[in-house]
Amino acid sequence: MTSSRPPAAGASEGTQSLRRAVQLLRMLSTHTATGWRLSDLADETGLDHTTVHRLLSGLVEERLAARVAGSRRYTLGALNFELGVAAAPYFSLDRLAAPALARLAVSTRDIVFLNVRSGFDSVCIARHEGRAALKAYTVDVGTRRPLCLSAGGVAIVVRLPRAEQAAIEAHNLHSIARREEARQLAVKRMVRRSRRVGYGLNLGDFVPRIGALGVAICNDEGHPVASISLAAMEKDLDEPRRGELLARLRDEAAAIEGLLGRLRY
Numbered sequence: 001m002t003s004s005r006p007p008a009a010g011a012s013e014g015t016q017s018l019r020r021a022v023q024l025l026r027m028l029s030t031h032t033a034t035g036w037r038l039s040d041l042a043d044e045t046g047l048d049h050t051t052v053h054r055l056l057s058g059l060v061e062e063r064l065a066a067r068v069a070g071s072r073r074y075t076l077g078a079l080n081f082e083l084g085v086a087a088a089p090y091f092s093l094d095r096l097a098a099p100a101l102a103r104l105a106v107s108t109r110d111i112v113f114l115n116v117r118s119g120f121d122s123v124c125i126a127r128h129e130g131r132a133a134l135k136a137y138t139v140d141v142g143t144r145r146p147l148c149l150s151a152g153g154v155a156i157v158v159r160l161p162r163a164e165q166a167a168i169e170a171h172n173l174h175s176i177a178r179r180e181e182a183r184q185l186a187v188k189r190m191v192r193r194s195r196r197v198g199y200g201l202n203l204g205d206f207v208p209r210i211g212a213l214g215v216a217i218c219n220d221e222g223h224p225v226a227s228i229s230l231a232a233m234e235k236d237l238d239e240p241r242r243g244e245l246l247a248r249l250r251d252e253a254a255a256i257e258g259l260l261g262r263l264r265y
């Protein structure tokens with residue numbers, strides 16, 4: 001998985017080091033329970049081991065990274081939590097959207113997610129469970145994934161200018177190049193389908209028999225900054241129910257858009 005931002009031409013050494021450190025923090029956020037080995041971080045980021053070791057040492061000193069007790073693995077440090085607490089009043093979309101997400105989960109009985117865009121990735125910041133359990137669906141709060149790997153992420157992508165869509169798709173496909181070819185084909189299939197219908201639509205593309213719908217949440221300037229998505233058994237997304245669910249998602253997304261002015265999106 002590569003950086004969420006391409007390197008700028010002519011970037012200074014200090015700026016380059018900063019971007020590499022942020023790249024490592026993004027990677028650390030994807031495996032917070034188990035942590036990352038230094039060698040795996042180097043392989044995933046394309047940075048040499050010496051650079052990764054130097055940057056990790058600095059991040060550990062500043063409490064932005066930490067060693068997992070009893071191992072040689074690294075994860076996020078406590079300072080990330082402290083900074084998040086300070087930023088929460090200005091970015092906690094999950095708090096404002098909670099009533100809408102709860103309504104959807106209760107009325108549909110499915111799993112409802114709130115996702116925010118983070119560069120080329122989406123981050124799940126809220127999950128509300130309906131009564132219909134999906135044991136195979138393991139996306140939890142905090143999960144970071146390339147935008148094109150979920151209906152919620154693709155819902156954001158298809159609302160962007162076509163050139164930006166193409167750049168995101170190319171970046172995301174490159175980031176999963178180490179995975180099996182089937183995963184890349186699934187991404188292309190879902191993106192094409194979603195472009196055609198105008199919203200995120202996963203029809204068992206990644207997990208057999210499990211699908212998802214996603215709609216974008218846009219700020220006052222019309223830029224998609226987040227999305228609501230709903231996961232269900234694929235058979236439960238057949239028409240006419242799919243259309244009914246889509247209408248509910250769009251209604252709640254519009255309600256959340258009306259609250260964005262309270263935050264800094």
